[in-house]
Amino acid sequence: MIPDLILRRKIQPVTLDVQRDKITVGSEKAFLVSVVLTERPPNEDPLEEIRGLATSAGAIIVGGISQKRHGIAPATYLGKGKLEELKQQVLMTGADVVIFDNELSPAQIRNLEKATKVKVLDRSELILDIFATRARTVESKLQVELAQLVYALPRLKRMWTHLSRIAAGIGMRGPGETQLEEDRRIVGYRIRDLKNKLREVQARKEREVQSRKGEHTVSLVGYTNAGKSTLMNVLTDAGVGVEDKLFSTLDTRTRQWRLKEWGKVLLSDTVGFIRDLPHHLVASFKATLEEAVQAKLLIHVVDASSPNVEDHIIAVKKVLSDLGCADKPTLLVLNKIDKIVDESILHVLQARHPNAICISAAANKGVDQLRDAVISALSSEFVTLKVEASSGNGKLFAYLASNAEIIRQEFVDDKAIFVCSVPRHLLHKIEGPDVTITKMNEAGV
Numbered sequence: 001m002i003p004d005l006i007l008r009r010k011i012q013p014v015t016l017d018v019q020r021d022k023i024t025v026g027s028e029k030a031f032l033v034s035v036v037l038t039e040r041p042p043n044e045d046p047l048e049e050i051r052g053l054a055t056s057a058g059a060i061i062v063g064g065i066s067q068k069r070h071g072i073a074p075a076t077y078l079g080k081g082k083l084e085e086l087k088q089q090v091l092m093t094g095a096d097v098v099i100f101d102n103e104l105s106p107a108q109i110r111n112l113e114k115a116t117k118v119k120v121l122d123r124s125e126l127i128l129d130i131f132a133t134r135a136r137t138v139e140s141k142l143q144v145e146l147a148q149l150v151y152a153l154p155r156l157k158r159m160w161t162h163l164s165r166i167a168a169g170i171g172m173r174g175p176g177e178t179q180l181e182e183d184r185r186i187v188g189y190r191i192r193d194l195k196n197k198l199r200e201v202q203a204r205k206e207r208e209v210q211s212r213k214g215e216h217t218v219s220l221v222g223y224t225n226a227g228k229s230t231l232m233n234v235l236t237d238a239g240v241g242v243e244d245k246l247f248s249t250l251d252t253r254t255r256q257w258r259l260k261e262w263g264k265v266l267l268s269d270t271v272g273f274i275r276d277l278p279h280h281l282v283a284s285f286k287a288t289l290e291e292a293v294q295a296k297l298l299i300h301v302v303d304a305s306s307p308n309v310e311d312h313i314i315a316v317k318k319v320l321s322d323l324g325c326a327d328k329p330t331l332l333v334l335n336k337i338d339k340i341v342d343e344s345i346l347h348v349l350q351a352r353h354p355n356a357i358c359i360s361a362a363a364n365k366g367v368d369q370l371r372d373a374v375i376s377a378l379s380s381e382f383v384t385l386k387v388e389a390s391s392g393n394g395k396l397f398a399y400l401a402s403n404a405e406i407i408r409q410e411f412v413d414d415k416a417i418f419v420c421s422v423p424r425h426l427l428h429k430i431e432g433p434d435v436t437i438t439k440m441n442e443a444g445v
């Protein structure tokens, strides 16, 4: 009953009862729509990714259509003719939900629902739904809930419209404006509450990462389903979950990775990225991504067998740049080469990315070359130094604090002494008349 729902929401003001009622897929019959606005390679299936996402969310796919357009139809996103075709298809296939591979405005969703008479989800909603079903730890649950609520806040009206439709069906009146305002306030409180909780998680994460200063930290990043967790398992026996599903990993795992005689590094596996990742989702997952943000070196894992490999690389670079990691030393790894049947495809990829390392994590191939590449990247990109300066040199201290990994620091009389690891290309920035720099070995001695 609706009043119960509303009551529950007040006691436990999450509104997800209503939201989930509206914005989930479950095991419903889904019809897919993709509007392609940019030129794509002719051999590409425009529905492939949304099919993967919808399947990962548990939907049963009953069909799909795609349309190439230069611009969108403001009211319904799709053009008139295509909308007619969609209506027919929904009827014919008995679909319960239409899922768009595009980002729709609340008004467009409303108009599309009116036309098709079934629930309509856009790409962001679907991704949020997958994240919600996958979230296991307290941290990821908080992050997903925040992302969902931030997304839902401007759309509450739509959910209410939906509710009042159900309400009308069982002989009740829909909620008035006051109820909507009240709801907005409740959601607003909950968002603030979640942000505070996540601030604590973030602070704890930062302390954790901070405590590893001086260690070599390497993070696996990449498009979802690229094989990051598989590679993590091969390198460290971590036993992390691997699945042929999008977003199987939502939490960061860190394990020791022994690099032969060179020593050990800390390797992290984390949540995958995707094209057009809802930006509030990236913001919400800041605590989880902290490991990658702080890593000394990134290993960008790519599914080289995907026809969209270049798009995936661009999408990952974009998220990395949003996270402020654009200039971080990064090794590109072309994974799943065992799946590439046509050798010439691999040659083209190699020519385009001459520094990339080709591997097959599943077949444990190329892993030694990857090890060597990581060792040489870590050794050449960073230098360990003893920096001595007068204790009044605040500018230098601030610079080291934000750009170097400080291994040890001490103050003797009016002198400050830092042992730190500095990116080689920033060395000149710390040189100065009152600064003495001595090179040290990796361990800082």
Ligand SMILES: Nc1nc2c(ncn2[C@@H]2O[C@H](COP(=O)(O)OP(=O)(O)OP(=O)(O)O)[C@@H](O)[C@H]2O)c(=O)[nH]1
Pocket: 222, 223, 224, 225, 226, 227, 228, 229, 230, 231, 241, 242, 243, 244, 245, 246, 247, 248, 249, 250, 270, 271, 272, 273, 335, 336, 337, 338, 339, 359, 360, 361, 362, 363
């Ligand atoms: N053929 C082949 N399959 C691979 C390889 N590496 C991973 N896979 C498969 O690709 C799928 C995804 O692998 P995961 O390791 O879960 O990928 P991920 O990047 O961690 O994915 P998310 O956590 O969802 O972002 C699984 O079915 C793996 O078995 C490989 O080298 N070759």
Ligand SMILES: [Mg+2]
Pocket: 228, 229, 230, 241, 242, 248, 249, 270
């Ligand atoms: Mg994974």
